[in-house]
Amino acid sequence: MHTALLLDMAADAAPDRLALGGLSDGLTFDETRRRARAGAAWLAGQEGAAVAFLGLNGPTLPLAVFAAGLLGKPFAPLNYRLPNADLNRLVARTAPSVAIVDDDMLARLDPHAGVTVVSRSAFEAACAGPAPDALPDADPDIAVLLFTSGTTGEPKAAILRHANLTSYVISSVEFLGSEEGEAALVSVPPYHIAGISAVLTGVYGGRRIVYLEAFTPEDWVDAAAREEITHAMVVPTMLGAILDILETREESLPALKALSYGGGRMPLPVIERALAMLPHVDFVNAYGLTETSSTISVLGPDDHRMAIYSDDPDAKRRLGSVGRPLPALELEIRDPDGKVLGPNQPGEIYVRGEQVSGEYAHKKMLSDDGWFATNDGGWLDEDGYLFVDGRLDDVIVRGGENMSPGEIEDVLREHPGVADVAVLGVPDDHWGEKVAAVVVAREAAPTPDELAAWVKTRLRSTKTPEVWAFRAALPYNDTGKLLRRQLKAEMSAPPAAA
Amino acid sequence: MDLKPGSRWKSAVCDAEFVVVRPPKSAVQLECGGHAVIPHAEARAGDLVLSDAHAAGSAAGKRYSDAETGLEALCSKAGAGSLSVDGRAIGAQEAKKLPSSD
Numbered sequence: 116m117h118t119a120l121l122l123d124m125a126a127d128a129a130p131d132r133l134a135l136g137g138l139s140d141g142l143t144f145d146e147t148r149r150r151a152r153a154g155a156a157w158l159a160g161q162e163g164a165a166v167a168f169l170g171l172n173g174p175t176l177p178l179a180v181f182a183a184g185l186l187g188k189p190f191a192p193l194n195y196r197l198p199n200a201d202l203n204r205l206v207a208r209t210a211p212s213v214a215i216v217d218d219d220m221l222a223r224l225d226p227h228a229g230v231t232v233v234s235r236s237a238f239e240a241a242c243a244g245p246a247p248d249a250l251p252d253a254d255p256d257i258a259v260l261l262f263t264s265g266t267t268g269e270p271k272a273a274i275l276r277h278a279n280l281t282s283y284v285i286s287s288v289e290f291l292g293s294e295e296g297e298a299a300l301v302s303v304p305p306y307h308i309a310g311i312s313a314v315l316t317g318v319y320g321g322r323r324i325v326y327l328e329a330f331t332p333e334d335w336v337d338a339a340a341r342e343e344i345t346h347a348m349v350v351p352t353m354l355g356a357i358l359d360i361l362e363t364r365e366e367s368l369p370a371l372k373a374l375s376y377g378g379g380r381m382p383l384p385v386i387e388r389a390l391a392m393l394p395h396v397d398f399v400n401a402y403g404l405t406e407t408s409s410t411i412s413v414l415g416p417d418d419h420r421m422a423i424y425s426d427d428p429d430a431k432r433r434l435g436s437v438g439r440p441l442p443a444l445e446l447e448i449r450d451p452d453g454k455v456l457g458p459n460q461p462g463e464i465y466v467r468g469e470q471v472s473g474e475y476a477h478k479k480m481l482s483d484d485g486w487f488a489t490n491d492g493g494w495l496d497e498d499g500y501l502f503v504d505g506r507l508d509d510v511i512v513r514g515g516e517n518m519s520p521g522e523i524e525d526v527l528r529e530h531p532g533v534a535d536v537a538v539l540g541v542p543d544d545h546w547g548e549k550v551a552a553v554v555v556a557r558e559a560a561p562t563p564d565e566l567a568a569w570v571k572t573r574l575r576s577t578k579t580p581e582v583w584a585f586r587a588a589l590p591y592n593d594t595g596k597l598l599r600r601q602l603k604a605e606m607s608a609p610p611a612a613a
Numbered sequence: 614m615d616l617k618p619g620s621r622w623k624s625a626v627c628d629a630e631f632v633v634v635r636p637p638k639s640a641v642q643l644e645c646g647g648h649a650v651i652p653h654a655e656a657r658a659g660d661l662v663l664s665d666a667h668a669a670g671s672a673a674g675k676r677y678s679d680a681e682t683g684l685e686a687l688c689s690k691a692g693a694g695s696l697s698v699d700g701r702a703i704g705a706q707e708a709k710k711l712p713s714s715d
Contacts, residue, residue, distance in 0.1 A: 116618070116619045116632050116634065120632060120689055123689070124673055124674065124689050127673070128673045128674075128690075128691070277619075278618065285687055287711050287714075288713075289708050290673060290674020290675075291673075291674060299715075309715055313715040316715045320713070346713050348715055373713055375712070375714045377714065397712065399712045399714055401715075409714075410714040410715070413711060413712060415712045416712060442709055
């Protein structure tokens with residue numbers, strides 16, 4: 116099934132409903148389809164087998180997604196925050212392509228063989244022009260090429276086919292299931308899987324999409340209030356910053372109904388604060404990967420409320436889980452030999468389903484029977500709730516004992532003197548690796564001894580960090596992923612602070 | 614008819630359109646409104662009439678499935694006719710409501 120059919124269906128069934136943009140100047144579904152078709156006709160006249168996109172969020176993004184899809188050309192959104200040299204390497208990898216580039220970013224690009232550069236304003240003008248009666252026949256196959264964030268090396272190009280994305284959408288979203296007047300605020304960037312899935316699920320669900328060009332907490336709160344936003348997805352670092360603004364302004368966003376979060380580990384103190392400050396809001400924790408077309412597991416609003424209002428320790432613990440796998444998927448925990456593990460046994464998370472692409476350019480990562488190894492460690496509890504420990508590459512192995520940084524970080528974050536923390540393994544002659552903690556302290560900074568005692572009484576002594584460092588801030592990429600590899604390199608460089 | 618995943622069809626007697634989500638395990642005929650569906654790109658002949666026995670309607674966004682053959686189709690445009698497989702009426706799946714996560 117073709118992604119463009121999702122837009123067709125919505126435009127046929129609800130042509131006059133607002134699809135994109137502001138309450139005062141938004142585009143209806145019918146107009147969105149008309150513009151996407153006009154854009155497609157214009158792009159068909161440009162050379163290039165793929166459509167690259169370098170630019171900020173905005174209504175032009177969905178138009179470009181659907182225009183590329185209508186032509187059967189893969190859509191490749193690029194990270195405009197990359198340094199010019201890295202960015203140009205990615206642009207070259209999209210060839211042969213036509214690249215739609217924000218006007219003020221044009222100067223950043225070098226000429227590349229096989230890449231035709233067009234300005235965003237030229238594409239927008241074409242979209243506003245007359246729509247064609249017919250478009251060239253396209254055989255839909257690859258819908259999106261998404262370069263992974265490259266926190267573990269050179270970015271890989273993940274392939275998402277029309278079949279993967281549409282399977283995700285029709286199995287997880289009710290067609291036009293949104294109530295009139297609902298609007299989603301999208302602040303994740305176009306080159307993130309959540310930015311792509313937001314386009315498709317928003318359109319199919321019939322919910323107006325409002326874009327923030329780029330995230331700042333002030334702009335997010337302004338837009339949420341002005342546009343009567345009912346739904347939004349944020350990454351954990353965004354949520355904390357948003358709560359700070361809401362608190363300062365004594366604003367509660369009465370129109371807001373649901374806030375989903377994902378893309379990284381949510382610190383418990385932040386989500387607990389959010390639940391207390393916004394009791395009228397449904398919170399949803401979503402876990403997914405680029406290679407799985409977005410969400411594969413969801414912790415719903417009732418689970419969040421249970422965790423806060425019940426005394427059941429299992430229910431409380433689940434606030435640290437990512438909920439249960441989507442019904443359209445299979446999910447297993449396996450040991451390094453591939454044996455399927457039972458409840459409460461940690462191993463690697465495997466998934467299988469039509470939304471799972473598990474594929475990179477020139478490299479299919481699915482097993483013959485369709486399973487994808489996520490490289491994430493995790494475990495399921497007795498009721499099927501999934502707990503994610505983090506990337507397997509990040510596991511610390513100290514004297515043969517495996518430790519996940521997330522567990523130790525969670526404990527340290529509960530300390531009143533800790534604002535943020537990263538735990539990682541650094542080389543050790545005796546143990547192979549030892550546990551190091553990089554702490555961002557609050558005003559009354561705790562001492563390493565105090566923090567070590569805090570961990571020791573809550574976990575066990577082997578999990579207590581032996582190396583401590585204090586920093587003003589931790590390095591994150593712009594979608595909230597901790598740059599653990601960078602920290603690890605810095606912390607491993609001698610001399611290590613004892 | 615080759616009911617492969619992603620293939621698009623339309624009713625010969627009403628406005629309904631469908632896309633195959635899951636193919637049948639064996640060759641079958643998919644009908645809407647009592648008549649075999651036609652490929653999406655083909656024009657309706659206009660001389661067929663809706664059968665009263667298959668006029669329960671098809672709703673856009675609903676997934677219709679046949680437990681016997683495994684065939685599953687998504688209605689992409691609503692119409693007056695309802696689906697059948699080799700003359701046997703098939704029903705809509707219960708929609709599983711999931712919280713929005715994107």
